[in-house]
Amino acid sequence: MMKNCVHLLILIGLSVCLMSSQAWAQDAEPAPELAGEQAREEALLSAASEIALQVAEIRGLELLSEIPKGVKDREELRTMLIEQLHNEIPEEVFVAEEQMFKRLGIFEPEVNYRQLMLDLLTEQIAGFYDQSAKELYIMVGLPEQLQHSAMAHEIFHAIQDQHFDIGELLAPFTSQENGDFALARMALIEGDATVLMIDYVLYESGTLPAGRALSVADVPMITATLLEMDTEELAAAEGMSAPGMMGMGESAVPSLTESVLGSAPRIVRDLLLFPYIEGMRFVLRARANRAWSDVDAIYSAAPVSTTQILHPERYFAGELPIDVQFDAEEALGGYEPIFDSVLGELQIRSWLATHADRFEDLPDPSAVAEGWRGDRLLGYRNEAGEVVAVHVSSWENEDEAREFASAQVAIAEARYEASASHQSGEHGESWCLRHGPEDDGERVYVERWGELVLLIDGAPSSLGENGAERDPTTYLARDAVWGSLARVPFEAALAARQAEAELENEVSAEDAPASTDATDVE
CATH class of the missing domain: 3.40.1000 (Protein Transport Mog1p; Chain A)
Structure with missing residues (x-):
């Protein structure tokens, strides 16, 4: 995964369904008694399996294999993500980026970057797809509607991973080497999942007819609204309470400004919301008057800059940075x-x-x-x-x-x-x-x-x-x-980086110790 803050924000973005902690506290169901906890977990796992089939049908991407799933409570998910944060991003990376952003006036002098990220992890948890382990973690205690839409989003990440290999998609440059490249790739990944999540909610509500190849992208009035609203309006919009979206209806509108994310420096908000909101807009434009297979084809030549996401016409014209x-x-x-x-x-x-x-x-x-x-x-x-x-x-x-x-x-x-x-x-x-x-x-x-x-x-x-x-x-x-x-030219830089990565992999393979058959060990 990533080793820098677009860096950490991408790590959070790939793994976490974001939600408003204030709204969660208002709407969450009471914690189940121990006697019913196992039944509740089994029901969640069963629902996830059903949702996986629905997501595959809605998006037109086959579920290639069963997705390993586990159930965690909010504190367990938080602990897992904080541990991953410690393992993925060394302290010196936080310090360096904090100092750079302060030098440029992007951060105020009092900002503690690492603590801010920890606070965001504490506040913004609803689900977790671990791309390295290929496992989905479901959080108990959410209202059913939010639970299912969050599952749909994260389950689709697993399906994306099965078809397009998320790790490989992000691999040519680390986010430390090229944060803009990493953001662009994450915008495709998260934007696609966000459109899928909207489609899932609309199918469940009966707005879109089940079993037909329709999407919100095929409904001009809704699409036009999503393309025209600014980021703050989208983030607080009714019904956009799933992954990466901060709104959860009227009760959540004030939480955007009162939350850790809402009070964070602008660049933190922009980096965290960009893959979801601008990625969604990119996918909607890419899908307009086209089939989902045309969007699938984008993964083989994915965007390489946020300019291509912000201005899709430049992506389709082949303009590279x-x-x-x-x-x-x-x-x-x-x-x-x-x-x-x-x-x-x-x-x-x-x-x-x-x-x-x-x-x-x-x-x-x-x-x-x-x-x-x-x-x-x-x-x-x-x-x-x-x-x-x-x-x-x-x-x-x-x-x-x-x-x-x-x-x-x-x-x-x-x-x-x-x-x-x-x-x-x-x-x-x-x-x-x-x-x-x-x-x-x-x-x-x-x-x-x-x-x-x-x-x-x-x-x-x-x-x-x-x-x-x-x-x-x-x-x-x-x-x-x-x-x-x-x-x-970017294509030359990309080719050189890929060649370096291949050489590094070859050297690592040569240096790796030979495997020992278990039958030879006493």
């Missing part, structure tokens, strides 16, 4: 690398929106982020715990690049209440802003070179007696970036 590669470690003497990933359109939009929520007169985040073609964010930290972020992004044209660069300058000026100096050159332009004490300050440096934008945030700065900069770190890093920069 650019893989941006560079290094600044040698120029940042005394700093060690701690972070290396691709943000993509979704995270860049969330980054910009975080500041637009705080400061006035910033440009529209969605409009700015829409011109994204590729990016990479590197993070470096010294022994004192000081962090430098270096980000390079590629845009559709110079105007789009200028718009993003200008947004970053406006953010820096608002954050640090200082003005940036501006210079124009033959190939582009640059801005530099300094803040902090004269002998122990920091710089924010933004440079646009054609359709490329470089941001260096947090490089040390020290002024001499005449006010001139004495610390060359910013400019050494700038030269190192441009000197090492490469823009690789």
Whole structure:
């Protein structure tokens, strides 16, 4: 599974049916007495088997084998997921990403990232499909309607896994290497399961006729509504209380803002809801006027960027991102690398929106982020715990690049209440802003070179007696970036990564100890 926070959020997203803990507390049935507990568990397992057959028929994907199932209470599921969190994501990954997001102003200084994720696990549990163990865990104590829709969603993950191999689908890049790629793949997985869940609820209510190849995607009025509602409206919509959706009817509407998720930083909310909501919209558009077999075919050439999810026309046109590669470690003497990933359109939009929520007169985040073609964010930290972020992004044209660069300058000026100096050159332009004490300050440096934008945030700065900069770190890093920069077509980067993975697997197989037949052991 994943080893980074789009990273952890993807781990949660694949495994957990999300629900409002407030609504669960209001609507949950009383815990069964011990005498009836076994009967209740057997009834749940029996219902799950029936729902699996219904899901397979509704979606038109055969159940290839019986799905192993188990029943757990809420605390047992929570314990399992927390244990998986500890096993999958080392403490240093949380620390590095927290420091990077704080450096960029995406997190407030008081945010404890790991604790936030633990709190989300505590609050948002309704079911669990363990992809590595291929086992479904059902939670006792839910109202029947929610129980069945949650089962349908998670059971479909098992069917997806049988047909398309979820692990293989996510495998080419880890989320640490390319968080945008991982989010895009999760959007297909979760979006498909969310549409299935809606279809299941509509079939159960009699809105869609059973036994016919109909879907919510075939009902223009409902589909149009789902495509037009914004994220907050969808998350609070009546009847959308299954996996990944926070609403559970009118009683749950306030819980979105009062819950851990509702009060979490914007980027956490965006990352957690994106696979479900935008993934659902992607699948609805992909399914419109087509058959489910056409959606199945997408798994063999799945989306590779959140841009393709947000703008399905780009996916169907075959538009692929650019893989941006560079290094600044040698120029940042005394700093060690701690972070290396691709943000993509979704995270860049969330980054910009975080500041637009705080400061006035910033440009529209969605409009700015829409011109994204590729990016990479590197993070470096010294022994004192000081962090430098270096980000390079590629845009559709110079105007789009200028718009993003200008947004970053406006953010820096608002954050640090200082003005940036501006210079124009033959190939582009640059801005530099300094803040902090004269002998122990920091710089924010933004440079646009054609359709490329470089941001260096947090490089040390020290002024001499005449006010001139004495610390060359910013400019050494700038030269190192441009000197090492490469823009690789995504298909070439993907092929190279797959070749590396195959080689790693071959080496691992050669190094593995030979198996011993049990009959040879005394």
